[in-house]
Amino acid sequence: MLCWGNASYGQLGMGGIDEEIVIEPRRCEFFHGKQVCDVGCGHRHTAFLLEDGTVYTCGCNDLGQLGHEKSRKKPEQVVALDAQIIMAVSCGESHTLALNDKGQVFSWGLGSDGQLGLNNFEECVRVPRNIKSLSDVQIAQVACGYWHSHALSRGGQVFSWGQNRYGQLGLGIHGQSISTPQIIQSLQGIPFAQISAGGAHSFALTLSGAVFGWGRNKFGQLGLNDSNVLLSLETSEQPVLLILQEGGVFTFGAGGYGQLGHNSTNHEINPRKVFELMGNVVTQISCGSHPDHYSTSSKCSGVDMNTARLLFHRVVQHDHPEVTQQIAASLEKHLIPRLSSSPPDIEALRLYLTLPECPLFSDRNNYVTITIPFAKLLLNLKEAPLKVLGNWWSTLEPTVFQRLVELYKEVVVYLLQMHKMGIPAVEQRIFTCFLDTSLRLLEILHMVSERAGHIIQYDKFYIHELDDLIDIRNDYVTWIQRQMYPMVSLVLMYPFVFDAQAKTTLLQTDAVIQMQMAVDQAQMQNFSSMFMPAVESVNPCLILIVRRENIVGDTMEVLRKSKNVDYKKPLKVIFVGEEAVDAGGVRKEFFLLIMKELLDPKYGMFRYYEESRLIWFSNKTFEDIDLFNLIGVICGLAIYNITIVELHFPVALYKKLLKRKPTLDDLKELMPDVGRSLQLLLDYTEDDLEDTFCLNFTITEENYGATEVLELVPNGEDINVNKSNRQDFVNAYVDYVFNTSVAPLFECFYAGFHKVCGGKVLELFQPNELQAMVIGNTNYDWTELQKSTEYKGEYWADHPTIRLFWEVFHGLPLEKKKQFLLFLTGSDRIPILGMKSLKLVIQPTSGGEHYLPVAHTCFNLLDLPKYTSIETLREKLLQAIDHNQGFNLA
Secondary structure (H helix, E strand, O other): EEEEEEEEOOOOOOOOOOOOOOEEEEOHHOOOOOEEEEEOOOOOOOEEEEOOOOOEEOOOOOOOOOOOOOOOOOOEEOOOHOOEEEEEEEOOOOOOEEEEOOOEEEEEEEEEOOOOOOOOOOEEEEEEEOOOOHHOOOOOEEEEOOOEEEEEEEEOOEEEEEEOOOOOOOOOOEEHHHEEEEOHHHHEEEEEEEEEEOOEEEEEEEOOOEEEEOOHHHHHHHHOOOOOOEOOOOOOOEEEEEEOOOOEEEEEEEOOOOOOOOOOEEEEEEEEEEEHHHHOOOOOOOOOOOOOOOOOOOOOOOHHHHHHHHHHHHHHHOOOOHHHHHHHHHHHHHHHHHHHOOOOOOHHHHHHHHHOOOOOHHHHHHHHHHHHEEEHHHHHHHHHHHHHHHHHHHHHOHHHHHHHHHHHHHHHHHHHHHHHHHHHHHHHHHHHHHHHHHHHHHHHHHHHHHHHHOOOOOOHHHOOOOHHHHHHHHHHHHHHHHHOOOOOHHHOOOOHOOOOOHHHHHHHHHHOOOOOOHHHHHHHHHHHHHHOOOOOOOOOOEEEEEEEHHHHHHHHHHHHOOOOOOOOOOOEEEEOOOOOOOHHHHHHHHHHHHHHHOOHHHHEEEEEEEOEEEEOOOOOOOOOHHHHHHHHHHHHHHHOHHHHOOOOOOOHHHHOOOOOOOOHHHHHOOOOHHHHHHHHHHHHOOOOHHHHHHHHHHEEEEEOEEEEEOOOOOOOOHHHHOOOHHHHHHHHHHHHOOOHHHHHHHHHHHHHHHHHOOOOOHHHOOOOHHHHHOOOOOOHHHHHHHOEEOOOOOOOOOHHHHHHHHHHOOOOOHHHHHHHHHHHOOOOOOOOOOOOHHHEEEEEEOOOOOOOEEEOOOOEEEEEOOOHHHHHHHHHHHHHHOOOOOOOOO
């Protein structure tokens, strides 16, 4: 034990020595053989804590600061604390604090400024007293300023009391002294590791190394307002980094791994300037360490989420229900209500990140009391902390992010289930608030996921139970017709939760409403025409009478004469000279034939890409640009009339129809070779990029047998592609292919499409879902097809011929199964709602086994002769589907 300094009051504990000042460290013989573990130095007194938990004091005792009336010149035990095991001591100017192993605090000495925390302003207290107002809190550390005191609880709360002339209590006010410990509200929720107090100022250090200071700053002791103002300080278990206002960087601490930047592996006790950074103005620093250490910033939460989850699961053990209930009650009544909408520091924000990992949040019994109130608090966060939280969410592992999304999807399902069971009218408003809160939080998470480049895929936000929990058709009709606001209208504000089936139901319902409105309008006009000759009668349907040999020309003529309102009417197709009634099958055939004709190379309207087997708009100039408008109308009519068509465009088309930008991934789909080359360009790491790729901002194209070089940007031939501008080159290339080169043609297509099929409901769809609406999808489930098939006449599921049929069918290769779909339905793809929506029907025919199966495509109906041999059935079925040209309409 070494001591030095002022000894005039005996505060060095060396007995009655002659010197008043000891100018170099000297051994204190009193503690020879004893283990001192803590020391507190006041203005004129000292407190010593021994390893066995006993406290000794010496020095001036004018104000009772020693806690005993024994000798002042040498250390004497504070007998009043004999029954306590003291863990820490701290001294102010003339008062002392001691902390025992139970987290209780004792104080004595000068109390005129309330620094003893005893709820009074006694001049002095000569015997240690327990600070009763802290008895409900377990204190981990104490610190004394000259005339104020602090305590840090094990829960991370900082308490202060005493003089407050310079704001040293950190309570947001200054002036009046306070005699009872107060929580520093502005530091609530921040995990502190250590507190420290100077004369009239204070510091607190967080677990991640951030330093908070407050109080008197006349001499720049807070590092806030002198010429060397401290802009940033980062610490870890080993190194410390400081950055000063002029941009100089100082480091000190452990340097065994060269982490201090001084060209050595020496440890540095004092801050030392990093001279290698001279001439550079440093504005930001970050500090790691040799052991694992999590720092916290606005971009990094400093939390290991999987460890946090494990910890929560250990704390909440379901085999101890009483403890679990206590934790749930504490969360509901204490923790969640106290969370601030504007946390004082990013470290205090980590609770918002970790709490949902607690298993209590996913217990349905706690949705209303814990999970939803927590979501409400998240939504009430101020803009800055919510942005930080969004940054942290965006760095989560997909599985962790998915857990949070699934939690609030389950809450929505729970609320909708409750609504379906029936909610009293008086509770309807609060129920709607609960649902809106949960959906709004999902909306924020959806935006975070999108901005981060899809942390999880968009379909992970779908709530597949919506179709069962909400009567989408009736609710939507009610909403449109009466402007009432049932459940669907609320959920419609959050379209990302609708899956493809729910969206399709909405689209179909919307189409039916619009068709009915168009029919009603036509009938009203026809009624008026009976009495008013000036009003002409109109057909309530859009009738297309076309010749097979001139299907494009005839269609163009009808559609050019039609008004926009006509497109909304039900579509009926009549082939000249044919008697088939259009119950759906004729319409299918029409779409198949006209698209096949329009896409014929003789028109040159589209370019075919061999490698991807896809088409895209030609970049040639066309006189009859209206043809593209026609194709847009045809695509719109197909969706509007729920008919799938053969249209081999990439997903980029559907992105553009939904006003989204195509990307390099879309180019890879259309032109795999080019896409791969551009990706290689972006991924190239060597410095010889210009010499290796030899590119400039141009694109080379074949045009009527001639090679044409086109500039992607003004003066593109003079701009070489290098490391710094290669992303710009790729962006320009993608933009040229999908946008600028085909702009007039696509604009016509877009206008035609949206004449028929625009509106809010369409915007609910993702691009690939819209693609599936137009051309169907390939999510083949042949077992589902068999399950959903119906039978007529004497056929039934276990009829011998039917059993033979399915045995043959399931044994066919994929291509033959797809051919069968084409034979039966007019398309080898399936509707967006899946196989079950095909509703295949099989009926027997009276002919013998030498007849072929016949498809009635209008009704997805198959005439199947009563074959008794599996070989005959296989032969006849393959013969029918192999020789099928378009449709065999019966």
